[in-house]
Each structure stands twice: as structure tokens, then as C-alpha cells.
Amino acid sequence: MKKSLLVPLFLSFSLLFTGTVSAQTNPDYGTWPYYNDGNNDFLLKGNLTPSGISDGQQVGRYTNLLWHAMTTVNTETNEFKPINPGNAQEVGSNSGEFTPTITFEILPKDTGETIRDSGYHLLPADEATIRKYATNANGNADFVWNAITWPMSSGQYDSNAYGVKYYNIRGKWFVSVPIVMQLSGGGNPTEDYLRDNDGVSAPRIVSTYKVTPWPFIYGFEGREKGVAATKISNKGALYIDAKTWSVYDKEANIGFAINGKWIDEDGDARVDAVDRLPNNNAGEYTVTYQKAIPVSTPALAKNLKVGKNKIIARVFDKYGRFVNSPEIEIEYVPGDNLLLENPKVTPPGDQEPGTPVNVCVDVKAQLVSVPGPINAKATFKDGAKSVGNKTISAADDETVPVCVPYTTQPDDRVHTEFPSVGQHAALGM
Structure with missing residues (x-):
């Protein structure tokens, strides 16, 4: 001694x-x-x-x-x-x-x-x-x-x-x-x-x-363009404000649970450190972590799904002490999207060739980089041939129904395109 x-x-x-x-x-x-x-x-x-x-x-x-x-x-x-x-x-x-x-x-x-x-x-x-x-x-x-x-x-x-x-x-x-x-x-x-x-x-x-105390989380939120957001793109981030304490091996480690599953890429039954911040200054016993982790980080990008995600952050030190954040809900929209939902044909069912019908689809806008509304041209095609188009305007989270008349053809398919955003979906007939 x-x-x-x-x-x-x-x-x-x-x-x-x-x-x-x-x-x-x-x-x-x-x-x-x-x-x-x-x-x-x-x-x-x-x-x-x-x-x-x-x-x-x-x-x-x-x-x-x-x-x-x-x-x-x-x-x-x-x-x-x-x-x-x-x-x-x-x-x-x-x-x-x-x-x-x-x-x-x-x-x-x-x-x-x-x-x-x-x-x-x-x-x-x-x-x-x-x-x-x-x-x-x-x-x-x-x-x-x-x-x-x-x-x-x-x-x-x-x-x-x-x-x-x-x-x-x-x-x-x-x-x-x-x-x-x-x-x-x-x-x-x-x-x-x-x-x-x-x-x-x-x-x-x-x-x-x-x-020393156990880790503590002061704040956890999604961020888009540096400000708090509940909807983020692939350029967004998860921001954490936290502290850890220890006398030796001072570090703050950040892990996440996404949709009920902790990120554990190596399968060792321990939560992975998606990010780590050490403090090598002698005589200091605190690590202050105030950082935005991009969702493009491989461990996050691999586990986030398009749409709504429930996320918990964990802050832990080297000695098994940790704290979990309250669960937050983040809607992940990698880019500006127009989603096609509820495709339908009226009247429904099999039709004889040459029968007039209406081809319809609901267009839902998901916007993160622009405030909206945006304008888009919806084009319905039979193969390479255009059979009708409509110009629409949609704000974020707005759903706009679009229909065009069509005459049925033998063994054909009709699909809808939005050239301005590059989204399309096939409507089987």
C-alpha cells in the first residue's frame, strides 16, 4: 500500500x-x-x-x-x-x-x-x-x-x-x-x-x-436540419444530451433499441455502442455527451424502417451502469416521397375487353426536405402508352385521390407514374 x-x-x-x-x-x-x-x-x-x-x-x-x-x-x-x-x-x-x-x-x-x-x-x-x-x-x-x-x-x-x-x-x-x-x-x-x-x-x-453517479440523460430527440423533429430524412439525426461519471476509463457509450429490439450486431447479448465518447483528462470524472448521431450511421440505417419507429436510447459507462431514455416515436422518411395506396378499378372484378372503367389510386405525400405543398403529374400507362394523366398538389401527410378513365384490353396491366419524383406503382387488372 x-x-x-x-x-x-x-x-x-x-x-x-x-x-x-x-x-x-x-x-x-x-x-x-x-x-x-x-x-x-x-x-x-x-x-x-x-x-x-x-x-x-x-x-x-x-x-x-x-x-x-x-x-x-x-x-x-x-x-x-x-x-x-x-x-x-x-x-x-x-x-x-x-x-x-x-x-x-x-x-x-x-x-x-x-x-x-x-x-x-x-x-x-x-x-x-x-x-x-x-x-x-x-x-x-x-x-x-x-x-x-x-x-x-x-x-x-x-x-x-x-x-x-x-x-x-x-x-x-x-x-x-x-x-x-x-x-x-x-x-x-x-x-x-x-x-x-x-x-x-x-x-x-x-x-x-x-x-460516482450512474449515467443520466437530459434529453433525447430526433433532429432534421439541426432542429427537433418527429419526422426525419436520411439526412436527419438522433440527438442525445447526457452525462456519465467514473474515476477510471471515463467514457459515454450510446446504444439504441428500435421497435423493441436492442441493436446487437455481434450477437453477444450486450447492447452495442453505436457511438462512444471518452474523456482522457486526468482529474476529471465526467463525460458530457451532447451530440447528434446521423441516422445514416450503418447500425441505425440498417435497423430503421420507412415509416414510424419507436426508439429508446441507452447511455452506459464501462462498468455496467446505464440509463434508458423514455421511448420516442420517429417517422423515418429517407427522402421526399409520394406513396401510392389503395389501388382499385371501378367497376371491380373481371371485365370483358373494351369495357370502360375508372382506374384510381390514393396518393399520399411524405415531405421532409420541403415544406410543401408540391405539384406532381400523375401519368397512367398501359405498357409504354399513356392512357391518362392528372396534375395534383399535395402537402405533407395529405392524401389525394386520383382517377382516370380507361378501356380494358386483353391481358394488360396499367401502372401510375410521377415523373417529377420518380415514384410509381403497378395496378394489376
């Missing part, structure tokens, strides 16, 4: 915490009391390379169990709260409340061994304890527990993809408190090592870990 503290800070905390608090204080977890006499059988095995020990996994080292008083502070609200409010106490005048945790102080195996960074702040790797600490650290307990369980269950000491290292004491598995805090979105504690305290009747170490 690092002890790189300024002398004035160390002295101030030494004066504050040196008094005996309670000879009866026990750790928040487990059944072991605090020990500092160097005469016990608490053998710690695991990665002890931070202490300059290469055989930590095979041989291990015996340890003292020292009182480590722990609390948290929210980087956004500046609220202080012990890591387990259900087991906390004041450890000095006007100091606030701290939960008693354990730092295992490893001991040299002989008088000739030099140990550096001898303290290991550990937590039992059982589900109830990990979930409790992750939740109290404002983390996603499911994510944290899933990140820790492997490969612990296989009896391996190797660290996993999240950097979790495993330790064993008396047949029980432990992980470091700092990694649990990091996986919860926090970490980077201020820490004071109080040499005058024995670690049994008064805490040897006092630490305050930073914790």
Missing part, C-alpha cells in the same frame, strides 16, 4: 485519530478479530509482487490483520458515506463515520527479507459481501460480481480480463478493495497511514474512496 502523503496532512490526521476508539471493534466481514502481534496463522497466498515477493502464490506470507477505516465521497455531490452504513462508527473527533475493514500486513519470512508496500486491503470474494460493497459504492452489483467470479471458481490465482487478482487465506478467497471500487465506477482514495495507532484498538489506516 502506498504511503505517499504530505507530512502536514499526515500530522493532522495523526492528531485526529490516535486516540483509542474501542478495544472491541471487529472487522465488518468474517469472524476474525484484528491482530498485530505477528504471531498467528493467517497465511496469505496470491500475487505479492507489489511487495517485491516472487513466491507469493506458492509459499505466501503470514500477516497481521489491521483495522482499516473506510468511507466514501461522491465526486458530484460531495456527500460522505461509510462503505457500509450498517456498520460504521466515528474514529476521531469530527471525522465522520467509517466502516471497519481489513488491511492484511504481510510479514517477512525471515530477518533478511525486505518488504515494500506490505499492506493488502482485501475483501472476501463471496457474493453477498461483493454485492453489498458494490451497491454501497454506487456500482452495478451484477456487473461487479460477474467480473469477479471468474476464474476464482476454478482455483486459479491469475488475474482476469478486468485486472482482478485473487488471494487465499485459510482456504477463503479474497479480492482487493481497490478493484471492487474501480469496477463500481470509483476509486482513487485519499489514504492516511497512522503509525501511532496499533491497528487493533484504533485504525492504522483511514481511507476515503471516490464514488
